Amino acid sequence: MNHRKHKQAENQKRKKMYTPEGYIKDPPDEVCPFCGKKEKPCSYVNSLSRAWARQACKQKVDNKKNI
Numbered sequence: 001m002n003h004r005k006h007k008q009a010e011n012q013k014r015k016k017m018y019t020p021e022g023y024i025k026d027p028p029d030e031v032c033p034f035c036g037k038k039e040k041p042c043s044y045v046n047s048l049s050r051a052w053a054r055q056a057c058k059q060k061v062d063n064k065k066n067i
């Protein structure tokens with residue numbers, strides 16, 4: 001049964017169709033819950049690197065609150 005595998009490959013291809021920045025095609029209403037910005041690496045987590053960006057943003061905002 002190779003059919004299922006083929007479909008997965010197609011999906012992966014589709015996922016790669018984003019811009020070099022990778023984030024300007026985010027859902028339009030997606031904002032970062034920490035800094036409230038959209039179209040930033042932290043606005044929408046769809047990859048590991050963006051999960052890191054979200055984490056970094058959280059820490060940045062937390063640090064500001066503590067001052």
Ligand SMILES: [Zn+2]
Pocket residue numbers: 032033034035036037040042043054057058
């Ligand atoms: Zn943010």
